[in-house]
Amino acid sequence: MSHRHVNAVRCTLIDPIVCLTPVLAHGSDRLVGFHLGHEIPGRPNDDWCFGYIRLQESYGRPVWEMFGSLAEGNLTLDPSITCHTSGIQDFHGYVVDGRWVPAP
Numbered sequence: 001m002s003h004r005h006v007n008a009v010r011c012t013l014i015d016p017i018v019c020l021t022p023v024l025a026h027g028s029d030r031l032v033g034f035h036l037g038h039e040i041p042g043r044p045n046d047d048w049c050f051g052y053i054r055l056q057e058s059y060g061r062p063v064w065e066m067f068g069s070l071a072e073g074n075l076t077l078d079p080s081i082t083c084h085t086s087g088i089q090d091f092h093g094y095v096v097d098g099r100w101v102p103a104p
Contacts (some may be wrong), residue, residue, distance in 0.1 A: 011037050012070055015100035018093075020070055023052070032056055034070070036081060038091055049091070051083050073098040 011019030017039040025032045034053045054063050064081075068074035077095040080103055084090055092103040 011035075014070075014075075014095060014098060018100040020053075020075075020095070022070060031066075034077075036083075038083065040091075049083055051081075053077060053081065068098070070098070 011021050013019045019037045021035040021037070022031055023033040023035060024030060033055045035050055036053055037048045037050045040047050040049050054061060055066055057063050065078045067076040067078070075095055075098050080092060080094045082090055082092040094101045094103065
């Protein structure tokens with residue numbers, strides 16, 4: 001797996017323009033989510049948007065199911081992921097078997 005530093009955050013690239021960083025519970029090695037970063041379409045390559053993918057319920061917010069592992073390269077997240085990237089355009093797709101698949 002390749003990595004990239006984006007805004008001083010080390011991300012695992014799952015696509016040339018999409019990366020994931022695991023988030024662990026405070027003081028634990030329990031995975032609770034991922035920060036997802038992606039280039040903002042139509043902006044320079046160093047302009048990225050970051051969001052959070054939650055793996056456990058908190059305050060009624062939506063959660064994603066995780067299958068596989070980011071470290072093993074076979075991560076799948078369900079459902080799809082949508083980011084509105086500051087109103088520029090929607091960024092929508094799926095993490096399937098360790099890679100980013102843009103939505104049709």
